[in-house]
Amino acid sequence: MRREYFDLHVSNTDWVAVDGQPAKPTLTIDFDGPSEVLEKRLAGADDGLVDADETDVNYRLHADDGDGVLSITNRITGDFVLELNADADGVLGFIRAARAYGEATDNEGRYRVIVRFEGRDVLTQDKTTFLVYNSEGNLVRQHSLIPGGVEL
Numbered sequence: 001m002r003r004e005y006f007d008l009h010v011s012n013t014d015w016v017a018v019d020g021q022p023a024k025p026t027l028t029i030d031f032d033g034p035s036e037v038l039e040k041r042l043a044g045a046d047d048g049l050v051d052a053d054e055t056d057v058n059y060r061l062h063a064d065d066g067d068g069v070l071s072i073t074n075r076i077t078g079d080f081v082l083e084l085n086a087d088a089d090g091v092l093g094f095i096r097a098a099r100a101y102g103e104a105t106d107n108e109g110r111y112r113v114i115v116r117f118e119g120r121d122v123l124t125q126d127k128t129t130f131l132v133y134n135s136e137g138n139l140v141r142q143h144s145l146i147p148g149g150v151e152l
Contacts, residue, residue, distance in 0.1 A: 001041060005033035006084035008070065013097035022104040024126075025097040025111040027057075027070075029084065035117060041081050042115065042123055050074060052125035055081060057113060059091050063135035072113065082115070095130055095145050102128070102145075110145060 007030040012023035031038050044050035054075050061068040070091060071083035094111070102110035109126025116122065130145035 001033065001037055001080075001082060003069075003084045005031055005037075006082060007032070008084055008086050008090075010090055010094050012101075013094055016097045016100045022101050024101055024107065024109070025094055026114060027094065027111065028114045028116060029082065031082075031115060031117045031122075038115075038117055038122070045076060049123055050081060052109075052127060055125065055127075056129065056131065057127055058131045058133065059086070059088075060133045060137070061088055061135055061140070092132075092143055095132070095143060098130065098145055102147075110147075 009028040009030065011026045011028065013025050015021060015023055042049050044054055056073050056075050058071050058073060059068050060071070066088045067085055068088050068091065069083050070086040072081040073079065074081055098111040101107075108128075110128050111126070111130070113125045113127055114121050114123065128145070128147045132140045132143040134140050
């Protein structure tokens with residue numbers, strides 16, 4: 001699946017800078033490719049859509065610029081569900097907002113991921129973990145969102 005098929009939109013992050021009312025940070029990923037490709041990638045273990053506990057959200061920083069690759073992977077198979085280019089400042093700001101949201105509320109999930117196709121939400125997942133890796137593939141703990149009690 002090509003990265004050009006995806007557009008990333010981030011919402012509910014501005015409240016952190018102005019000490020406003022907490023709102024669950026959301027990553028909305030619009031898909032603009034063939035529907036059969038998306039359906040195949042979003043297929044879960046039980047013939048439905050992949051469940052939130054079957055996926056991981058990751059970000060890999062590039063060494064030479066302010067960009068990186070955001071990916072959702074299938075935790076069971078290790079396959080990429082999707083990946084797209086994303087600005088590092090935007091993603092790291094999003095993670096800061098998700099961390100603040102988790103500290104300010106007792107809600108399940110620190111952030112939400114929505115995959116959209118032709119204007120409709122085809123996948124919505126609430127997540128607590130967001131792992132950030134440097135260009136060499138090493139985990140960058142200070143930028144990652146790792147729930148308490150989780151060992152990696």
